[in-house]
Amino acid sequence: MSPLHLSRRRLFGTAGAGVALAGAGAVAGYGLSGTAGATADGVVPFRGTHQGGIVTPAQDRLHFVALDLTSTDRAAVRDLLARWTAAAERMTAGRETAEGGALPANRYVAPADTGEALGLPPSSLTLTFGVGPGFFDKLGLADRRPAGLAPLPRFQGDRLDPARSGGDLCIQACADDPQVAVHAVRNLVRDGFGVTEVRWSQLGFGRTSSTSTGQATPRNLFGFKDGTNNLKAEEPDLLERHVWVGDEGPEWLRGGSYLVARRIRMHIETWDRSNLDEQQQIIGRDKGEGAPLSGTAEFDVADLAATGPSGPLIPDDSHIRLASEQENGGVRILRRGYNFVDGSDGRGHLDAGLFFVAFVRDPQRQYVPMQRRLARSDALSEYLEHNGSALFAVPPGLADGDDHWGRALLA
């Protein structure tokens, strides 16, 4: 082991110390994976306390894939995870999946890399790996399945399509260039042949959240700024509390997180017919600045108690009130979603919406009660239809020497 490896190993020696340092690193710009953005050459560090793609400043494009295991052979899965990890580490560094990838010296062999990213820069690619409930069942690991992976309840209004839900494994590819994200997913999918197959996949064309104070807040397809009051990479204490699994979780998941994915169709035609005032009352913020209706500037803290002549300035059934930590017993979540448009719905409309992705320390305590409240009371719900849903446990980042994402889990 090289001295460099030694020192990085020491840095990540214990989860606690690693996490504390990672927090410091993020602020000081140390470039630890999962807590900082890309280096000047567009490379997000692959190894570190946490996986990349969670608090990494949200890149512009997403390709998300959920896969099912077609094999129950634990050794075959372990092999695949090792191959995936090696390929992922190379690709995030802007390299091909394997040495001599797209253009093998022997032209009578099938190229190891499919080639469509040749010449493209690393583009801040992150690859985030997770396991769903079926992973444990199929591999005879039911005793390792963490409590957090219990099935999500059915929420009011859910119209879930099984073909867009669930999955034994997931890979979230985020990058500033969609071709780089697609290339990564496609090559990992390809490598899984015989062990995994695609269950569903989702492209996101525009990020709908900022996850770093350095990012401008983007807009979702309802035209509102989205991500203003999100958890941010620069808030390590809050991330400890709300995002990273701690001692309560199984050892293999500490420093990891849970990923909740919801494909939310947005009824943009109906929304577009509502007037500006209605829209602002529904969200609880103004459309121009993104300021809470109790304030004037985007980052003003929402004053839920403030009232005007006709009642609370931030209405009782507004989205930001019902999603607020005050109404949710102090619960917060890290949102990291993307806009999508997937052709048309066959009834004359665009099939458009938000591919909602959230990272939480405990989905049952955080996402479930919040979503239950929103589904029941949020004025926004009328304009939404949740038609895809999945939940994954996301292992922590890899220390140097860890040869694959599932090492602690499959040990």
Add this chain to the structure above:
Amino acid sequence: MSPLHLSRRRLFGTAGAGVALAGAGAVAGYGLSGTAGATADGVVPFRGTHQGGIVTPAQDRLHFVALDLTSTDRAAVRDLLARWTAAAERMTAGRETAEGGALPANRYVAPADTGEALGLPPSSLTLTFGVGPGFFDKLGLADRRPAGLAPLPRFQGDRLDPARSGGDLCIQACADDPQVAVHAVRNLVRDGFGVTEVRWSQLGFGRTSSTSTGQATPRNLFGFKDGTNNLKAEEPDLLERHVWVGDEGPEWLRGGSYLVARRIRMHIETWDRSNLDEQQQIIGRDKGEGAPLSGTAEFDVADLAATGPSGPLIPDDSHIRLASEQENGGVRILRRGYNFVDGSDGRGHLDAGLFFVAFVRDPQRQYVPMQRRLARSDALSEYLEHNGSALFAVPPGLADGDDHWGRALLA
């Protein structure tokens, strides 16, 4: 009319002179719509001899929508085209669909603009408008339907899905930011309510062709450079010959073109199992440089007569031979396609491919025989499945004072 208007009017006074000047403009960088790229602020001029989005250096992202008329009222259609044209001109300039668009001073009215592009730069947005066969039938204009719009024949291997084919109208939105392209299509679709409805729509995440000598050649999902031997904006004489409708067409179409759209699923799994040599023999070019197999550098002219020990260097069933002008009686086309990945196919694979877009002067003389030859003999066909198809006539660009795309057509 302002002197500026006068002088631009003069410039575009007659189709012939306009075209010739446009060619000169492109070379000298005059910035005429349809022949030059964006200005420094990312605005592609909206008016000019030709519509933008044809020989405009291909932008990175696409949102294409095909619409059907739900009204047979010619006046209503004319009104819609006037509204569309005004909104399109504003949006390509980086402005909202209408004055006070997303944030009307009176907040009790529905905003005219949906707002998700607020604050985003023009991003080289172009909006290209076309009419399909049904436009003429439904509006009682069958006598104006140009010969070029005759239905495409069924080609060998076609597996066309009616839900991804046809359309009475189309709008092609290209931009460097997908949110800008999506915003434009969505707002035009919205404005069409009551007159048009979405038939199908397609997002393209990465351009697969260069259309200007100033652009690097991108790669398609088979990993090959695509667009090397494409027609280029800098070749006005060739564009005259192969892309722009001339005196042979009806007056309202002169200086316009035809748009052929084909949704081509690419069987990437099968392709990925073929070896590098096979892949190169199928295309007729090498994968690294993109050079013809008869040469060494990308832009070497393919020598179809060159032979090696085992026959022609560029095989008889290779894609570039069968698509070449030599094999097609001098015919060439302008390709302007985009890569797509639309989730998964429900059978464990990604639904990925090429959304092929070509602009031609006469589809029946150019696209049809070329596609017939490729469908029958091209070694590449084995890896492809055409599952969407549409054909549109694309009117010329708007002169100053023209209030809508269909003015000459509906006159």
